[in-house]
Amino acid sequence: MSRRSALPPPPPPVEIRTWPDRGALLADRALILGELVKAHLGPARLGMLWLWGGLGALGWSLAGTALITFEESYDIFSAFFGVVFLVLGVCCLVPAVVLVAVGLRRDRRVRRLLTQWGELDRDTVGDRVLRLPGTSLVWLLGSFLLCAFGLYACVAVPAGAVRGDDTYGLVALVMGLGFIGWLIGLIGATKAFLHRRWVLRVLIGTPAPTPLISSGGGVHR
Numbered sequence: 001m002s003r004r005s006a007l008p009p010p011p012p013p014v015e016i017r018t019w020p021d022r023g024a025l026l027a028d029r030a031l032i033l034g035e036l037v038k039a040h041l042g043p044a045r046l047g048m049l050w051l052w053g054g055l056g057a058l059g060w061s062l063a064g065t066a067l068i069t070f071e072e073s074y075d076i077f078s079a080f081f082g083v084v085f086l087v088l089g090v091c092c093l094v095p096a097v098v099l100v101a102v103g104l105r106r107d108r109r110v111r112r113l114l115t116q117w118g119e120l121d122r123d124t125v126g127d128r129v130l131r132l133p134g135t136s137l138v139w140l141l142g143s144f145l146l147c148a149f150g151l152y153a154c155v156a157v158p159a160g161a162v163r164g165d166d167t168y169g170l171v172a173l174v175m176g177l178g179f180i181g182w183l184i185g186l187i188g189a190t191k192a193f194l195h196r197r198w199v200l201r202v203l204i205g206t207p208a209p210t211p212l213i214s215s216g217g218g219v220h221r
Contacts, residue, residue: 007039007109008032010116022121030126032117037130040110041195046139046188052099053146053184057177059093062086064173071169104187111194118202127203132195139192146185153178 011017019025039045062085069082157174 007106007113008035008117010113011120025121026123026126029117029120030123033114033127033130036110036114036117037132037195040107040114041132041135041139041191043135043138045191046142049100049103049184049188050142052096052103053180055092056096056100056180056184059089059091059096060176060180061089061173062092063089064169064176065089067172068169100184100187107191111198114198115202118198122203130203131199136192136195139188139195143185143188143192146181147189148185150178150180150182150185154182 017025019028066082066084066086066089069078069085073079073082153174157178158171
């Protein structure tokens with residue numbers, strides 16, 4: 001890989017594989033799967049996902065403040081500050097949406113590579129370090145809390161709003177923050193479930209056929 005953040009290539013086709021023996025294949029497979037699992041479910045990925053969610057929440061908070069300002073403004077100065085808040089909110093919200101979309105596309109490529117490299121062979125002992133049950137649980141619990149907060153903010157807060165006391169801008173602000181929390185939590189929970197499914201299907205499922213070493217040093221099945 002030319003850069004630290006670049007993803008490894010898929011496994012070479014069967015006809016051009018040149019591993020000298022099964023041990024070399026398993027070593028390369030373990031190294032690449034370890035990097036891929038870290039790229040998909042590592043603590044850094046969780047931090048980045050929450051950071052993007054926080055950036056989106058900041059953007060929506062500024063945009064919601066602008067809505068409240070417009071709703072309650074009585075002079076040109078209040079309207080001016082509302083425009084400033086709205087511009088700042090958009091400047092935070094748009095990059096957050098783009099970063100989340102790029103991250104989801106990258107995760108799809110990582111899962112494809114995980115399946116391709118995992119299906120090369122099976123290493124019952126070595127594959128145990130790839131299961132990451134504790135990390136998956138952290139992803140799942142944190143994501144569940146975010147989803148719960150998001151659903152509460154989207155449903156309970158608007159239902160309890162009082163006409164005349166709670167402005168439309170305030171309700172929109174809370175609902176937007178709730179939706180962002182629910183969306184980030186849903187992404188995290190989905191990643192944890194997909195990792196678990198990969199473990200069950202690829203690492204624990206039906207054993208892969210043992211690769212054979214050809215006379216020319218290549219590996220074939």
